[in-house]
Amino acid sequence: MSDMALQRFAGAIRKIPDYPSPGILFYDLIPALADGEAFHEVLAALDESTPKAGIIAGVEARGFLFAAALAALRGCGVLAIRKAGKLPPPVAGEDYALEYGEARIEIPADGVALAGQDVVLLDDLLATGGTLAAAAVLLAGRGPECSQRLRWWNCPHSAAGPGWRRKASTW
Numbered sequence: 001m002s003d004m005a006l007q008r009f010a011g012a013i014r015k016i017p018d019y020p021s022p023g024i025l026f027y028d029l030i031p032a033l034a035d036g037e038a039f040h041e042v043l044a045a046l047d048e049s050t051p052k053a054g055i056i057a058g059v060e061a062r063g064f065l066f067a068a069a070l071a072a073l074r075g076c077g078v079l080a081i082r083k084a085g086k087l088p089p090p091v092a093g094e095d096y097a098l099e100y101g102e103a104r105i106e107i108p109a110d111g112v113a114l115a116g117q118d119v120v121l122l123d124d125l126l127a128t129g130g131t132l133a134a135a136a137v138l139l140a141g142r143g144p145e146c147s148q149r150l151r152w153w154n155c156p157h158s159a160a161g162p163g164w165r166r167k168a169s170t171w
């Protein structure tokens with residue numbers, strides 16, 4: 001992705017201090033996603049830099065936007081990792097802590113063919129990393145047949161700097 005495209009996407013992100021609680025700087029990506037050219041560039045860069053995979057996993061809700069858009073571009077499947085209480089049983093779940101609270105994510109315990117699949121796990125931004133770590137643990141719990149290549153979109157103005165970040169499947 002060109003620096004200009006990144007700057008345009010990053011510049012459209014609203015940063016709201018002390019939301020939803022004091023001390024949190026909230027990154028609202030909705031205006032950036034609504035910028036068609038910038039979003040298109042981000043997706044093209046994601047397509048170039050993310051390993052090919054049988055299925056792309058995204059965490060509800062904002063992660064769905066990136067995972068589904070990339071999957072549609074590539075013609076592969078999406079694994080929708082849902083917040084607690086949305087899926088019928090049986091489910092596999094994982095609890096985790098957010099910057100501002102706690103949450104639980106779930107996937108169907110059966111019905112999704114993960115055996116032998118390469119799974120790329122995507123999310124819109126990384127704050128504590130708790131969401132992606134929980135998603136990785138959840139997928140790892142599906143057994144050694146499910147390999148994971150983790151990659152996420154990092155807050156463009158966070159201390160870690162802009163861009164895509166990758167972590168090997170060593171959670």
Ligand SMILES: O=P(O)(O)OC[C@H]1O[C@H](OP(=O)(O)OP(=O)(O)O)[C@H](O)[C@@H]1O
Pocket residue numbers: 059060061062063097098099103123124125126127128129130131132
């Ligand atoms: O690195 P972390 O500290 O885990 O934070 C990042 C996560 O927080 C946000 O989701 P959120 O749970 O707020 O849900 P939403 O997408 O439904 O708003 C964001 O979309 C990431 O998934």
Ligand SMILES: Nc1ncnc2[nH]cnc12
Pocket residue numbers: 024025026027028098099100125127128
């Ligand atoms: N600072 C932040 N901005 C937007 N979404 C978040 N999710 C967790 N922390 C966040």
